[in-house]
Amino acid sequence: SVTLEHGSKRLGKRTDPMMGVWRNYGLGQFIHWGLYAIPGGHWDGKYYSGAAEWIRSWNEMPKNAYDELYKVFDPKAYDPKAWAKQAKDMGAKYMIITTKHHDGFCLWPSQYTDYSVAKSPYNKDIIGPMVEAYDAEGIDVYLYFSVMDWNHPGYRSKLETKEDEEAYEGFKEFTRNQLLELLAFYPSTKGLWFDGTWDQAWIQQAAFADELEEEMRSVIPGLIIGSRFRADENGKRHFDTNGDLMGDYEQGWERKMPNRIEDVNGNDWDCVMTVPENQWGYHSDWKGHVKSSVELIEMMVKAASLDGNFVINFGPDGQGNIRPEESLIAKEVGEWMESNAEAVYDCGYLDWEKQDWGYYTRNRKTGNVNLVVFNYPASGKLRVKVPKGIKIQGIDLIGTNGGTIDLEEIHRDEYFLGLPKGTDHTKPVVLVMKIVEGD
Numbered sequence: 001s002v003t004l005e006h007g008s009k010r011l012g013k014r015t016d017p018m019m020g021v022w023r024n025y026g027l028g029q030f031i032h033w034g035l036y037a038i039p040g041g042h043w044d045g046k047y048y049s050g051a052a053e054w055i056r057s058w059n060e061m062p063k064n065a066y067d068e069l070y071k072v073f074d075p076k077a078y079d080p081k082a083w084a085k086q087a088k089d090m091g092a093k094y095m096i097i098t099t100k101h102h103d104g105f106c107l108w109p110s111q112y113t114d115y116s117v118a119k120s121p122y123n124k125d126i127i128g129p130m131v132e133a134y135d136a137e138g139i140d141v142y143l144y145f146s147v148m149d150w151n152h153p154g155y156r157s158k159l160e161t162k163e164d165e166e167a168y169e170g171f172k173e174f175t176r177n178q179l180l181e182l183l184a185f186y187p188s189t190k191g192l193w194f195d196g197t198w199d200q201a202w203i204q205q206a207a208f209a210d211e212l213e214e215e216m217r218s219v220i221p222g223l224i225i226g227s228r229f230r231a232d233e234n235g236k237r238h239f240d241t242n243g244d245l246m247g248d249y250e251q252g253w254e255r256k257m258p259n260r261i262e263d264v265n266g267n268d269w270d271c272v273m274t275v276p277e278n279q280w281g282y283h284s285d286w287k288g289h290v291k292s293s294v295e296l297i298e299m300m301v302k303a304a305s306l307d308g309n310f311v312i313n314f315g316p317d318g319q320g321n322i323r324p325e326e327s328l329i330a331k332e333v334g335e336w337m338e339s340n341a342e343a344v345y346d347c348g349y350l351d352w353e354k355q356d357w358g359y360y361t362r363n364r365k366t367g368n369v370n371l372v373v374f375n376y377p378a379s380g381k382l383r384v385k386v387p388k389g390i391k392i393q394g395i396d397l398i399g400t401n402g403g404t405i406d407l408e409e410i411h412r413d414e415y416f417l418g419l420p421k422g423t424d425h426t427k428p429v430v431l432v433m434k435i436v437e438g439d
């Protein structure tokens with residue numbers, strides 16, 4: 001390995017309590033909200049097929065027309081307490097809110113720019129009441145912040161001239177000021193979720209970003225920052241030149257998931273997922289495949305089975321309404337979590353051989369083995385291979401199902417678990433197994 005000034009600061013997972021809480025979340029909520037929710041994927045009668053929060057980049061969208069939208073930002077339906085209650089009922093343990101997306105519009109009254117809610121008809125802080133409402137529900141809040149900022153005059157995607165470099169110095173100072181401002185305004189935040197850090201101009205700021213990360217961590221000890229914030233001095237992102245993880249967890253799983261434990265390289269990670277194929281901000285006309293609550297539950301359980309967290313995205317509309325499709329998902333996921341959450345919260349990878357019927361998760365607090373069945377076997381029997389030295393002490397069917405499990409030993413350390421007739425497998429079926437380790 002090579003010596004790096006600005007590479008990974010730690011080998012292996014963080015072992016402090018704050019990261020331990022993060023590791024056990026299981027389920028989170030992402031909220032993408034901003035000016036882009038006003039056009040909602042349309043402009044001048046035309047349909048924008050891209051991600052709604054990128055509509056400013058669409059050549060059919062006049063940039064100045066977009067930049068004037070703040071003059072009509074006045075979300076009468078905004079009700080952060082209702083949002084937080086809905087997230088609580090869904091079972092979310094953390095929430096990530098876009099304080100500023102790529103367009104540069106700030107949902108908090110930043111003293112470093114006029115392009116914020118303070119200059120809109122709404123003229124009140126959006127972020128503060130949201131943080132309070134989610135804190136009150138016991139849901140940890142993380143602040144999403146886009147380094148890329150299409151509004152700031154000093155922003156550059158690359159530095160080609162002396163003028164670029166001088167302008168960018170001002171942009172770097174502005175970025176630092178806003179981040180320190182966010183931590184000062186909202187000190188209960190548990191971490192920052194960075195985005196828009198792929199530009200060459202930013203990647204070249206390894207020393208600045210490293211120092212800024214240290215400074216932010218000193219402001220809020222234990223602050224959790226993912227691998228997407230900064231590059232090392234060789235421009236390496238997420239993993240430094242030696243292949244070691246930048247930041248506290250891997251932040252590359254956006255709209256995609258690992259398939260095997262080897263894919264996560266022994267790191268903490270979370271997957272952030274859209275409900276349609278690729279819409280984070282509000283688009284009034286979702287096209288293509290829209291994920292069902294069972295699909296999202298399966299992704300959530302798969303994440304837990306591979307030592308990760310799963311985050312479902314919500315994109316409120318321009319008035320601050322949560323759209324019906326997302327409210328239905330929150331309701332259905334919440335109903336399942338109500339009696340099955342022990343298979344997700346505090347759970348992680350179990351090194352038993354993966355079976356076709358679904359996923360194993362291991363509850364770190366109880367030691368129980370959870371079997372979450374998505375592919376119900378035609379025989380009604382789950383094949384379970386138990387590693388040598390493990391004894392099954394008891395098995396319960398949890399959730400809305402009841403009845404006893406018929407345990408049949410096929411041969412040494414391999415069993416069929418017979419599920420009761422009439423088991424409702426229209427939703428994922430969960431069994432909790434108590435095991436005894438050692439001969």
Ligand SMILES: C#C[C@@H]1N[C@@H](C)[C@@H](O)[C@H]1O
Nearest residue numbers: 051053054195254272280
């Ligand atoms: C690309 C990109 C951005 N990253 C996701 C988390 C959304 O914010 C999307 O706009």
